[in-house]
Amino acid sequence: MATVKAQPIRPAKMERIILLCVLSTCLSAVHTQNFLFSSKRGPIGYKDRDEQRDGTVMDEIIKTNEFQAARMLDGTTSLREGDIAVTSGRRSKACFARSCLWSKSVDGHVYIAYQFSPEYSEMETSLIKKGMENIEKGTCVRFVPWTHQQDYIDIQPKSGCWSYLGSRGGRQTLSLQNPDCLQVGVIAHEFMHALGFVHEQSRFDRDNYITIMWPNIWRDRLRNFEKFRTDSLGLPYDYSSIMHFGMYAYSQDGEPTIIPKSTKAIKLGQTSTLSHIDRMKINRLYNCGEDDDY
Numbered sequence: 001m002a003t004v005k006a007q008p009i010r011p012a013k014m015e016r017i018i019l020l021c022v023l024s025t026c027l028s029a030v031h032t033q034n035f036l037f038s039s040k041r042g043p044i045g046y047k048d049r050d051e052q053r054d055g056t057v058m059d060e061i062i063k064t065n066e067f068q069a070a071r072m073l074d075g076t077t078s079l080r081e082g083d084i085a086v087t088s089g090r091r092s093k094a095c096f097a098r099s100c101l102w103s104k105s106v107d108g109h110v111y112i113a114y115q116f117s118p119e120y121s122e123m124e125t126s127l128i129k130k131g132m133e134n135i136e137k138g139t140c141v142r143f144v145p146w147t148h149q150q151d152y153i154d155i156q157p158k159s160g161c162w163s164y165l166g167s168r169g170g171r172q173t174l175s176l177q178n179p180d181c182l183q184v185g186v187i188a189h190e191f192m193h194a195l196g197f198v199h200e201q202s203r204f205d206r207d208n209y210i211t212i213m214w215p216n217i218w219r220d221r222l223r224n225f226e227k228f229r230t231d232s233l234g235l236p237y238d239y240s241s242i243m244h245f246g247m248y249a250y251s252q253d254g255e256p257t258i259i260p261k262s263t264k265a266i267k268l269g270q271t272s273t274l275s276h277i278d279r280m281k282i283n284r285l286y287n288c289g290e291d292d293d294y
């Protein structure tokens with residue numbers, strides 16, 4: 001029977017081993033330094049890999065808000081569900097009781113006044129307008145430049161892509177960081193929050209339609225997957241809503257965090273436009289009828 005005898009390590013071999021050890025220590029130190037001093041901010045353990053994102057609007061928002069934006073917007077305001085601004089101490093209005101809606105004009109339209117930060121270039125403002133037009137198409141919402149209105153949206157290139165939920169009364173900021181948030185779909189998504197909508201997978205009945213893969217979610221972001229007492233406005237669960245998280249949202253290991261229960265092949269979320277049901281949602285929330293003639 002053949003046996004392998006343990007060979008004593010010769011001095012030359014030993015030197016090579018020591019050299020290899022030193023090299024690998026140096027390499028890991030360089031890696032650690034890159035990680036610690038990286039200009040990107042991001043969760044430890046969260047893998048920022050291209051292949052784990054499937055290109056939804058929410059993936060773009062997560063990429064910007066988690067890796068580049070500040071954690072706290074100011075001393076009292078933080079982000080819920082990744083991109084909804086919440087001010088501590090201020091009771092957030094119950095949007096689904098229709099108490100945070102923008103007011104409706106007698107002509108049947110919902111006019112929402114907006115103002116651009118002077119920091120945006122002309123090209124950037126025309127891109128933001130495209131996002132707003134995406135909301136207007138097929139809905140009763142119309143965005144109008146601010147003149148004197150008491151309630152209006154102040155669009156600012158602050159840190160990250162975010163909005164408050166619904167109308168807060170008075171001036172309210174909606175942040176579209178430049179250039180990361182200046183994509184039609186991302187802009188439309190943030191305006192949907194300003195109209196009063198939370199994310200689609202936060203619906204109270206979502207567990208009938210999707211499975212949340214809790215073990216795959218980055219620990220510090222579990223709260224982004226909470227359910228809320230929402231009013232579904234009599235509309236079906238919308239896998240392709242612009243407000244739906246992608247399948248890999250907040251994945252810590254590249255594995256899916258949301259799996260549709262449907263047997264059909266379904267893609268979650270949207271890349272650049274409201275779904276048909278998103279438009280119906282707006283018209284129902286604002287009691288506008290469902291004509292496509294708007």
Ligand SMILES: [Zn+2]
Pocket residue numbers: 082083084189193199
């Ligand atoms: Zn959002």
